[in-house]
Amino acid sequence: MFADDSKINIMISYSHQDSEIMQGIMDLLTTHGFGVWVDTKLKGGANFFKDIGSAVIGCDIFLFLLSEHSISSKYCQDELSLARISNKRILPLTYCSFREITGAMEAGFRLILSCVQWVCLDPKEEEIDNNKRFLESLNEVLQSELSEDARLANYTVVADENHEEEMYRSMGTLRRMNSKHFTEFWTRNFGDADSVLVTSILDQIKVDYYWDYLSLNLEDSWALKAMTLWCFNLERNCKTLTRKQYDEFVYPDGRPQEGGPVSADFDRFWIRCKDGFSVRLSMQEVFDSESSVRFDSIRNLSKIKSKRVVIALCKLLRDSDPNIRAVACISLSYTAHQGNADKLVVLLKDPDRLVRESACLALARLKVPATVPALLLTWRNDVISDVRSAAMKALEAIDSSEAKEGIRVVHTLQEEFQKLASSDE
Secondary structure (H helix, E strand, C coil), X not given: XXXXXXXXXXXXXXXXXXXXXXXXXXXXXXXXXXXEECHHHCCCCXXXXXXXXXXXXXXXXXXXXXXXXXXXXXXXXXXXHHHHHCCCEEEEEECCCHHHHHHCCCHHHHHHHCCCCCEECCCCCCHHHHHHHXXXXXXXXXXXXXXXXXXXXXXXXXXXXCHHHHHCCCCCCCCCCCCCCCCCHHHHHHCCXXXXXXXXXXXXXXXXXXXXXXXXCCCCHHHHHHHHHHHCCXXXXXXXXXXXXXXXXXXCCCCCCCCCCHXXXXXXXXXXXXXXXXXXXXXXXXXXXXXXXXXXXXXXXXXXXXXXXXXXXXXXXXXXXXXXXXXXXXXXXXXXXXXXHHHHHHHHHCCCHHHHHHHHHHHHHHCCHHHHHHHHHHHHHCCCHHHHHHHHHHHHHHCCHHHHHHHHHHHHHHHHHHHHHHHHC
């Protein structure tokens, strides 16, 4: 994919309507010794989408050329989403004004890009100055960590009406600003309460983070509720959230000790909500049936698997779209997390036959002996022959004594039924 693995390799994602700008950036990067991949090197054909997906997963930095054209491109959004779940260093670069570019963005785009540093260049400035600023920002990204804490620290919370512009005023890059909140969300709003109504949490978000969720176009109450329910892994009809559920999400490694620096966690709840939902949006985009990078993503999940990807996949198993549920089944099996087999077993009773078949094939890959009884029931009772065949493949792949015995018993019964049917004739 990249010609020289010894170089720092950069993939440029762009709209072909911005080819002239892309060429200038590409020339600058190659002059400074970077390896660069763009889809102009493709000659079309069946490998087009496969090569794009491989380039995203194989690059060191994903350079996203932001313009009115790229933010409306399905291909660009697929590539950005794959870079997000692949935990790539992402650097958005734009020659547009902040208000111009963000005003045209959908909420999902803004949310996915809200945790990374932007480079906003001024087309009126000298080319040499813009190039210097870009290369400096590129070097900062190269020095940055890829840990979860480092990513969360990059999120910006818009505190007031004028805050948004201020974030982009310094060197044209987005940086985190201090918030006016100095105690964490639950404590400052609900004190020592053991549980709180979900509606109360949504109402308080609108108070504490009004300008921020407004800046993300999350003013739609449905979007805000979906975001909260997704992050806390709650059912749609759930009425309350417990403090235990809150702490497990906000502080997965345990709450900080009493007397610690409270100010460090003032926005942790909201930042984790934004981070979790951006992963969800990215996963849904990548694994959508029309995604241009879906199949290469599934094939390469062994390379990009992470805890947050696995969690997002598990949540997609409950998506309302059966195509998403089916692809999530297969994708989850590629992560090799056997502890999630029980979630796949539940889908053996899914109303959609493709989802049931996908669950069987996923269990065949995971090879968990404890799933044998459920697979035997599916093999015996499912009305769709393709699902029964997939269940048989799973049983054969598991190859445990229980699976062999179950297969033997069912085969024996089938032979007896066939003898009876022949004698009746």
